[in-house]
Amino acid sequence: xxxxxxxxxxxxxxxxxxxxxxxxxxxxxxxxxxxxxxxxxxxxxxxxxxxxxxxxxxxxxxxxxxxxxxxxxxxxxxxxxxxxxxxxxxxxxxxxxxxxxxxxxxxxxxxxxxxxxxxxxxxxxxxxxxxxxxxxxxxxxxxxxxxxxxxxxxxxxxxxxxxxxxxxxxxxxxxxxxxxxxxxxxxxxxxxxxxxxxxxxxxxxxxxxxxxxxxx
Amino acid sequence: xxxxxxxxxxxxxxxxxxxxxxxxxxxxxxxxxxxxxxxxxxxxxxxxxxxxxxxxxxxxxxxxxxxxxxxxxxxxxxxxxxxxxxxxxxxxxxxxxxxxxxxxxxxxxxxxxxxxxxxxxxxxxxxxxxxxxxxxxxxxxxxxxxxxxxxxxxxxxxxxxxxxxxxxxxxxxxxxxxxxxxxxxxxxxxxxxxxxxxxxxxxxxxxxxxxxxxxx
Numbered sequence: 001x002x003x004x005x006x007x008x009x010x011x012x013x014x015x016x017x018x019x020x021x022x023x024x025x026x027x028x029x030x031x032x033x034x035x036x037x038x039x040x041x042x043x044x045x046x047x048x049x050x051x052x053x054x055x056x057x058x059x060x061x062x063x064x065x066x067x068x069x070x071x072x073x074x075x076x077x078x079x080x081x082x083x084x085x086x087x088x089x090x091x092x093x094x095x096x097x098x099x100x101x102x103x104x105x106x107x108x109x110x111x112x113x114x115x116x117x118x119x120x121x122x123x124x125x126x127x128x129x130x131x132x133x134x135x136x137x138x139x140x141x142x143x144x145x146x147x148x149x150x151x152x153x154x155x156x157x158x159x160x161x162x163x164x165x166x167x168x169x170x171x172x173x174x175x176x177x178x179x180x181x182x183x184x185x186x187x188x189x190x191x192x193x194x195x196x197x198x199x200x201x202x203x204x205x206x207x208x209x210x211x212x213x214x215x216x
Numbered sequence: 217x218x219x220x221x222x223x224x225x226x227x228x229x230x231x232x233x234x235x236x237x238x239x240x241x242x243x244x245x246x247x248x249x250x251x252x253x254x255x256x257x258x259x260x261x262x263x264x265x266x267x268x269x270x271x272x273x274x275x276x277x278x279x280x281x282x283x284x285x286x287x288x289x290x291x292x293x294x295x296x297x298x299x300x301x302x303x304x305x306x307x308x309x310x311x312x313x314x315x316x317x318x319x320x321x322x323x324x325x326x327x328x329x330x331x332x333x334x335x336x337x338x339x340x341x342x343x344x345x346x347x348x349x350x351x352x353x354x355x356x357x358x359x360x361x362x363x364x365x366x367x368x369x370x371x372x373x374x375x376x377x378x379x380x381x382x383x384x385x386x387x388x389x390x391x392x393x394x395x396x397x398x399x400x401x402x403x404x405x406x407x408x409x410x411x412x413x414x415x416x417x418x419x420x421x422x423x424x425x426x427x428x429x430x431x432x
Contacts, residue, residue, distance in 0.1 A: 168397065
């Protein structure tokens with residue numbers, strides 16, 4: 001019984017790692033579509049999101065089966081419930097990548113991000129992609145140290161958001177309202193992707209140590 | 217045993233109703249702060265959010281106790297897991313109200329929303345507040361018909377988002393970039409509050425009928 005439980009739980013965590021990798025691909029492709037105005041790439045992110053949704057359903061069913069058949073308690077129970085939450089957050093990160101891809105698609109053949117703000121936006125996208133890559137690793141290795149480090153690095157995203165607002169509200173901004181609104185919303189999407197990565201890392205800390213990180 | 221289970225589950229749903237009411241108050245107060253530039257009201261929303269967070273923790277603990285001690289299966293298990301998800305969404309709706317309140321606070325003594333766009337923004341806020349009020353009732357009465365109706369009415373929010381973008385991207389817009397960015401982000405926050413209300417309504421449908429709504 002105990003062994004079946006461990007196998008099933010490992011299988012759920014493998015699926016979470018797989019979904020997190022797919023999210024990483026979605027974030028990267030959405031960003032590429034955004035920066036190049038590549039409509040096919042944007043369409044691909046939007047279409048492929050249904051695979052993430054399906055993978056989420058499979059994890060949910062597996063977690064329910066585990067809860068029903070093995071009836072875990074205490075730490076084991078919390079681990080399964082944490083997995084359910086993690087998969088919900090991963091799916092949401094996929095949705096946010098779709099939002100980025102849709103902004104990209106809307107502006108084709110133009111590019112939504114004006115030149116001056118591209119360095120800041122590219123950095124936000126890179127931080128978000130990096131956090132997804134790292135959280136994939138955190139889930140795969142249930143690595144508490146790496147999870148704690150991830151929470152600390154979230155500050156760069158906050159700083160980048162402030163920088164982007166300063167840029168688009170400065171007197172030098174001459175790209176009008178539409179580009180400013182795009183940049184503000186894109187920044188919000190990347191920030192939320194980063195927030196979810198930190199939240200998932202905190203859930204891994206909780207699963208491994210039994211304690212919630214104080215700064216979460 | 218069965219009776220204890222039912223009592224505990226009812227207690228969890230009562231707590232969800234209570235949290236949903238608090239969210240309704242937060243949405244309303246954040247909107248009032250936004251429309252009047254009332255800094256104390258905005259501060260109140262931000263401060264009171266910690267009560268929603270604490271109430272969420274209490275529901276989570278109660279749900280874990282129920283899962284550990286009663287070990288529900290099948291429909292009962294899905295109900296408890298649904299409650300965990302609903303409370304996470306309610307907390308998020310509280311956070312989104314805090315975001316609205318923070319935009320209001322940032323612009324004091326000015327008002328973030330220019331006159332021309334106030335009708336659209338006020339309507340978005342009213343739709344969001346109405347959906348929170350209705351979802352509170354849906355949870356309280358586990359009312360499937362009302363839950364289905366809530367999903368249908370989400371379309372007005374989509375339409376309002378399009379209207380607000382048309383307004384702030386029109387040639388008549390002369391309030392500059394900052395107000396446009398505020399309006400775009402505020403619209404996003406209200407839209408997300410409405411999305412969560414629909415999602416919670418769908419979870420109630422699932423809890424009562426055992427089936428996910430096809431349009432979710």
